[in-house]
Amino acid sequence: xxxxxxxxxxxxxxxxxxxxxxxxxxxxxxxxxxxxxxxxxxxxxxxxxxxxxxxxxxxxxxxxxxxxxxxxxxxxxxxxxxxxxxxxxxxxxxxxxxxxxxxxxxxxxxxxxxxxxxxxxxxxxxxxxxxxxxxxxxxxxxxxxxxxxxxxxxxxxxxxxxxxxxxxxxxxxxxxxxxxxxxxxxxxxxxxxxxxxxxxxxxxxxxxxxxxxxxxxxxxxxxxxxxxxxxxxxxxxxxxxxxxxxxxxxxxxxxxxxxxxxxxxxxxxxxxxxxxxxxxxxxxxxxxxxxxxxxxxxxxxxxxxxxxxxxxxxxxxxxxxxxxxxxxxxxxxxxxxxxxxxxxxxxxxxxxxxxxxxxxxxxxxxxxxxxxxxxxxxxxxxxxxxxxxxxxxxxxxxxxxxxxxxxxxxxxxxxxxxxxxxxxxxxxxxxxxxxxxxxxxxxxxxxxxxxxxxxxxxxxxx
Numbered sequence: 194x195x196x197x198x199x200x201x202x203x204x205x206x207x208x209x210x211x212x213x214x215x216x217x218x219x220x221x222x223x224x225x226x227x228x229x230x231x232x233x234x235x236x237x238x239x240x241x242x243x244x245x246x247x248x249x250x251x252x253x254x255x256x257x258x259x260x261x262x263x264x265x266x267x268x269x270x271x272x273x274x275x276x277x278x279x280x281x282x283x284x285x286x287x288x289x290x291x292x293x294x295x296x297x298x299x300x301x302x303x304x305x306x307x308x309x310x311x312x313x314x315x316x317x318x319x320x321x322x323x324x325x326x327x328x329x330x331x332x333x334x335x336x337x338x339x340x341x342x343x344x345x346x347x348x349x350x351x352x353x354x355x356x357x358x359x360x361x362x363x364x365x366x367x368x369x370x371x372x373x374x375x376x377x378x379x380x381x382x383x384x385x386x387x388x389x390x391x392x393x394x395x396x397x398x399x400x401x402x403x404x405x406x407x408x409x410x411x412x413x414x415x416x417x418x419x420x421x422x423x424x425x426x427x428x429x430x431x432x433x434x435x436x437x438x439x440x441x442x443x444x445x446x447x448x449x450x451x452x453x454x455x456x457x458x459x460x461x462x463x464x465x466x467x468x469x470x471x472x473x474x475x476x477x478x479x480x481x482x483x484x485x486x487x488x489x490x491x492x493x494x495x496x497x498x499x500x501x502x503x504x505x506x507x508x509x510x511x512x513x514x515x516x517x518x519x520x521x522x523x524x525x526x527x528x529x530x531x532x533x534x535x536x537x538x539x540x541x542x543x544x545x546x547x548x549x550x551x552x553x554x555x556x557x558x559x560x561x562x563x564x565x566x567x568x569x570x571x572x573x574x575x576x577x578x579x580x581x582x583x584x585x586x587x588x589x590x591x592x593x594x595x596x597x598x599x600x601x602x603x604x605x606x607x608x609x610x611x612x613x614x615x616x617x618x619x620x621x622x623x624x625x626x627x628x629x630x631x632x633x634x635x636x637x638x639x640x641x642x643x644x645x646x647x648x649x650x651x652x653x654x655x
Contacts, residue, residue, distance in 0.1 A: 340375070
């Protein structure tokens with residue numbers, strides 16, 4: 194017997210015609226989704242020249258069609274009563290657990306009660322529903338596993354906001370934390386607002402205890418997508434001790450002068466894929482820290498911020514390792530740095546098998562950097578730098594097909610340790626010119642071994 198079902202659902206038609214159900218459609222390699230959201234951010238009072246002025250131009254961001262995520266449609270459920278009953282058993286709406294959702298009343302306990310049922314459920318993919326149209330105030334909260342189901346869904350369709358009073362915080366190290374939740378899915382099209390402005394005004398750039406907005410620890414198989422994340426007090430997303438992570442279609446933004454507001458920090462994690470996302474913050478768009486390997490970053494628009502960085506590694510004499518990192522088809526626009534590797538004086542370990550390829554530079558101050566003598570303002574002021582008797586080894590690094598404009602004076606900086614040096618550094622097909630017509634850009638290169646082809650400007654030490 195053959196059954197034909199006619200459905201008016203656009204999402205069903207998209208599937209029948211072979212449209213993707215997970216990723217945003219792209220146009221000529223541009224990262225164009227979220228263009229409307231980026232443009233809407235131009236009125237931020239903290240810095241009236243952020244996001245929209247830099248990025249939301251007709252040639253860069255366009256209106257993109259976004260097919261529905263890969264989930265059951267109303268038509269699917271009507272055709273299958275069993276699927277509807279299964280879905281009803283698997284969804285846990287925080288409003289049914291006493292959440293108010295007015296942005297004023299603390300809803301932390303309601304979320305924890307709902308999470309308890311989600312984590313204890315074995316029916317389908319248990320889903321915590323944070324409904325659209327509501328704003329939920331949460332204090333420091335930890336969603337603990339392990340859960341009984343192989344996968345659980347944190348479906349953020351509404352907004353969650355942090356306390357805007359520093360004294361109201363119970364834990365100033367983490368805000369929202371997921372710990373030991375295997376197969377965690379975070380999606381839904383909602384927004385996470387860290388309300389970091391109150392912290393930025395009173396904290397020193399590094400010497401101040403501030404909460405990470407979203408900390409994900411030991412959550413193998415994480416899927417994070419379709420989320421907007423703004424104005425964290427410190428770094429926005431921290432991935433620690435995870436394996437097999439997919440991050441896509443997210444927007445992270447904070448003003449370019451907001452201190453230490455990294456977009457995504459990765460530590461002690463493997464097999465991480467980040468793609469099709471926009472990140473603009475006051476620090477690294479993405480930072481890859483010690484213990485991490487097999488990291489793939491593709492089609493990320495970065496800016497403002499400090500670029501995509503390996504490190505910093507080796508702080509306070511520590512042994513640090515990062516290897517097998519690929520950064521491809523990314524754009525750095527209006528950033529302080531672009532493709533960067535940074536290791537501290539006196540550290541040990543290695544950063545190796547790293548590549549930056551097919552990169553577009555638009556008015557970045559320092560497009561390409563290897564800094565084996567990294568320091569920060571706090572260490573310089575306090576005199577806590579270690580002696581240069583040791584260094585993290587940097588080797589097998591490739592910069593290939595990197596083109597664009599330089600806002601600063603130096604297009605390429607390769608500053609390596611006198612004793613250890615940097616080895617097997619490959620630079621191929623690089624064309625960087627000043628964003629100021631007629632101005633020449635320079636190169637700084639010291640203690641580097643490798644090879645170069647088709648470079649402008651040329652790198653004399655290779």
